[in-house]
Amino acid sequence: MPDVVLMDETEVRRALDRMAFEMLERFRGTEGLGLIGIRTRGEFMARRFQGALERLEGGARVPAGALDITVYRDDFDALQEHIKVAGSQIDFEIRGRHIILVDDVLYTGRSVRAAIDAIMDLGRPSSIALAVLVDRGHRELPITADFVGRTVATARAEQVQVQLKEVDGQDRVLLMKP
Amino acid sequence: MAPTQALTSLRIDPERLARDLAGLARIGIGDDGGVNRLAFSLADLRGRHYMIHLLQRAGIAVHMDGIGNLIGRIAGRDPGAPAVAIGSHIDSVPGGGRFDGSVGVVAALEVARTIREAGTPPDRPLEVLIFVAEESSRFGFSTIGSSAMAGDTEPDHLLGLTDRGGRRLGDILARFGIDREDVAAARRAPGQIGHYLELHIEQGRVLVEEGKRVGVVRAVAAPCRLKVTFIGRADHSGATPMELRRDALAAAARLVAFVEDVCRRERPTPVVGTVGAIEVKPGAMNVVPGEATVWIDMRSTSRPERDTVRDAVLDAARRLAGDRMLRVAIETVMEDDPVPLDPAVCALLERCCTARGVPYRVMDSGAGHDAMKMARIARAGLLFVPSREGVSHNPLEWTALPDIAAGAQILLDAVHALAAPTVAAPGVLAAPGGPHA
Numbered sequence: 001m002p003d004v005v006l007m008d009e010t011e012v013r014r015a016l017d018r019m020a021f022e023m024l025e026r027f028r029g030t031e032g033l034g035l036i037g038i039r040t041r042g043e044f045m046a047r048r049f050q051g052a053l054e055r056l057e058g059g060a061r062v063p064a065g066a067l068d069i070t071v072y073r074d075d076f077d078a079l080q081e082h083i084k085v086a087g088s089q090i091d092f093e094i095r096g097r098h099i100i101l102v103d104d105v106l107y108t109g110r111s112v113r114a115a116i117d118a119i120m121d122l123g124r125p126s127s128i129a130l131a132v133l134v135d136r137g138h139r140e141l142p143i144t145a146d147f148v149g150r151t152v153a154t155a156r157a158e159q160v161q162v163q164l165k166e167v168d169g170q171d172r173v174l175l176m177k178p
Numbered sequence: 179m180a181p182t183q184a185l186t187s188l189r190i191d192p193e194r195l196a197r198d199l200a201g202l203a204r205i206g207i208g209d210d211g212g213v214n215r216l217a218f219s220l221a222d223l224r225g226r227h228y229m230i231h232l233l234q235r236a237g238i239a240v241h242m243d244g245i246g247n248l249i250g251r252i253a254g255r256d257p258g259a260p261a262v263a264i265g266s267h268i269d270s271v272p273g274g275g276r277f278d279g280s281v282g283v284v285a286a287l288e289v290a291r292t293i294r295e296a297g298t299p300p301d302r303p304l305e306v307l308i309f310v311a312e313e314s315s316r317f318g319f320s321t322i323g324s325s326a327m328a329g330d331t332e333p334d335h336l337l338g339l340t341d342r343g344g345r346r347l348g349d350i351l352a353r354f355g356i357d358r359e360d361v362a363a364a365r366r367a368p369g370q371i372g373h374y375l376e377l378h379i380e381q382g383r384v385l386v387e388e389g390k391r392v393g394v395v396r397a398v399a400a401p402c403r404l405k406v407t408f409i410g411r412a413d414h415s416g417a418t419p420m421e422l423r424r425d426a427l428a429a430a431a432r433l434v435a436f437v438e439d440v441c442r443r444e445r446p447t448p449v450v451g452t453v454g455a456i457e458v459k460p461g462a463m464n465v466v467p468g469e470a471t472v473w474i475d476m477r478s479t480s481r482p483e484r485d486t487v488r489d490a491v492l493d494a495a496r497r498l499a500g501d502r503m504l505r506v507a508i509e510t511v512m513e514d515d516p517v518p519l520d521p522a523v524c525a526l527l528e529r530c531c532t533a534r535g536v537p538y539r540v541m542d543s544g545a546g547h548d549a550m551k552m553a554r555i556a557r558a559g560l561l562f563v564p565s566r567e568g569v570s571h572n573p574l575e576w577t578a579l580p581d582i583a584a585g586a587q588i589l590l591d592a593v594h595a596l597a598a599p600t601v602a603a604p605g606v607l608a609a610p611g612g613p614h615a
Contacts, residue, residue, distance in 0.1 A: 068227075071220060071223040071224050071227055072224070076220060079353075082353065082354060082355035083223075083353050083354050083355075088227060088230065088231065088234075089234060090231055090234060090235070091234045091235050091237070092235065093235060118224075118227070121201075121204070121205055121224055121227070121228055122201075122227075122228060122231045123201065
C-alpha cells in the first residue's frame with residue numbers, strides 16, 4: 001500500500017501557526033511561557049513555535065529547549081540504542097513557568113508521561129500543557145493534548161510519520177500502511 | 179605573607195544552593211528519606227540529567243568524558259592555562275543521605291555560576307567535575323570516575339568490574355557508547371588540571387564535637403581491604419561432636435574480634451578497622467559452617483601503621499585457621515597509599531577561613547574521596563563541613579545549610595584566588611615545585 005500524505009507543507013505550516021495563536025490566546029500572551037520539545041522532532045517544532053510566538057507578540061522572548069526522555073522511558077531496560085546522557089538542552093528555569101511540552105505525534109501517551117516526569121524532576125512548573133502536530137489515538141494512559149494540529153483515526157498497525165525540514169528536508173505528515 | 183582580608187567580593191547565594199540541593203535530593207529518594215542513586219542506576223542517570231540542566235541554565239557548557247564523568251567548563255582568558263577544577267559525585271550508597279557528594283557537586287556549580295555571573299572571565303579555565311561511581315556499593319571499587327581521570331587504574335580493570343547482579347561495568351558503559359579506548363582517553367594528562375578542590379561532608383563527628391564549621395583536610399587515609407575466607411567442613415550440627423568440628427565461622431568470629439582489638443591499641447597515627455560484611459556457607463542453623471568469608475577494611479593516614487595492623491590480622495587469620503584445621507584464602511581487594519593533599523592549597527584554604535572568620539580546624543580524612551585520586555594529577559585540596567552527629571551513609575545524614583554555605587563560600591574564595599591570579603593572594607601560585615610540578 002502506498003503511503004498517504006496526511007498533511008503537506010502548507011497544511012503543516014498552517015497548523016503550527018494556528019496552534020501558536022491558540023497558545024497566545026490560552027496564555028494571554030507569552031509572559032512566563034517556556035517551550036520544551038521532545039527530541040528529535042518535538043525540539044524543532046518547539047523552535048518553530050518559539051519563532052511564531054516571538055513574531056506574533058513583537059519582541060517577546062520565549063525560551064525553548066529540547067528534552068531527551070531516554071532515562072525516563074518506561075522501557076528503559078529494554079532499549080537497544082545508545083543512551084545519550086547530555087541529550088537535553090534546556091537553559092532556562094522551569095520553576096514557576098507555564099511549560100508547553102511539544103511532540104510530533106501523540107500515540108500511547110507513554111513518551112508524554114516520561115517527559116512530564118523529567119520536567120518535574122528539573123523543577124516545579126506552574127503548569128504543563130501539551131502541543132502535538134498529530135493525535136493518532138490509541139492512548140494507553142490518561143493523557144490528552146491541549147493544542148493539536150490534526151486528529152487522525154488510525155489503525156494500530158499503521159504508522160504516522162512527521163517529517164520536518166530540519167531533520168527530513170521537507171515538511172509533511174505521512175500515514176504508512178502495513 | 180598571608181593576608182587576612184577577604185579574598186574576593188563575590189558571594190555565593192545560599193538560597194539558590196539550598197534549592198538546587200533539595201531538587202537533587204528528590205531524585206532517587208526513598209520512603210525513609212534515604213537517597214538511592216546507585217552508580218549508573220536510573221536515579222543516578224536522572225540526577226546527572228538534573229545537574230546537566232543546572233549547568234546549562236548557568237550557561238556552562240557540559241560534556242561527558244570516556245568513563246561517564248560530567249565536565250562543565252568555563253573558558254579562561256588564557257585557554258592554555260591549567261584548569262582549576264571543583265567537583266564531587268552524586269551517586270550514593272543504598273539508603274544513603276542527601277548530602278554525601280551532592281553538597282560538593284552543588285557547591286561546585288554555585289561557585290562556577292557565581293564567578294560566571296560576575297561577568298569577568300577567570301584567567302584560568304574553570305571546570306565543574308561530576309564524577310561517576312565514587313561509592314563502592316555497586317562494583318566493590320570506589321572512585322571509579324576519578325581513578326579513570328587520574329589514570330590511576332588500568333581501563334581493563336575498570337571495565338571488568340562486576341556488580342552483584344553479574345553486570346560488567348564494561349557492558350553498562352557500552353550502553354552509553356563507551357568502549358575501552360574512551361575509558362583510556364578519560365585520563366587527563368598532568369598539567370591539564372592545575373588544581374582540584376572538593377567540598378564534602380565530614381561523615382564523622384570531629385567538627386561537631388569541636389564546634390568548627392569547616393575542616394581543612396591535610397591527608398586522606400587510604401583503605402587496605404582484605405577478603406579472608408576460612409574453609410572447614412559443613413557437618414550436621416547435632417551429630418558432630420565439638421572436638422571433631424572444623425567450624426569456619428567460629429574462626430571468622432575470632433578474627434572479627436581481633437580486628438577490633440588490634441585497631442583499638444594506642445598508636446602514633448590511628449588505624450581504624452571494620453569487618454562490615456560476612457558470608458557464611460551453607461548458612462543454615464543446623465549445619466556447622468563449612469565456609470566463612472569476612473571482608474576487612476583498614477584505614478589510616480600512615481601506611482606503615484596500617485601495614486603493621488594488616489600483618490597482625492593476617493598472622494591472626496593463619497593462626498586461627500591452623501588451630502582449627504581450616505584452610506584460609508586471603509585476597510587483597512584493595513591496597514591504596516594514604517594521600518597527602520597539597521600543602522599550599524591547604525594554606526590557602528586556611529587563609530580563606532581566617533579571612534571570613536569561619537571557625538575551622540586542620541584534620542585528616544578517614545574516608546576516601548575523589549580528591550585523593552585527583553591529587554595524582556593536580557594540586558588537590560579538600561574541605562569538610564560538619565555532619566550532624568557524625569551520621570553518614572544513612573537517611574538521617576544532615577548538614578546545616580549555614581555550614582554548607584560557609585564551606586561553599588570558602589571554596590569560592592579559594593577558586594577565585596586560584597583562577598584569577600591577578601587578584602590572588604601572593605605566594606599561592608608562585609610556589610614552584612611540590613609533588614605535582
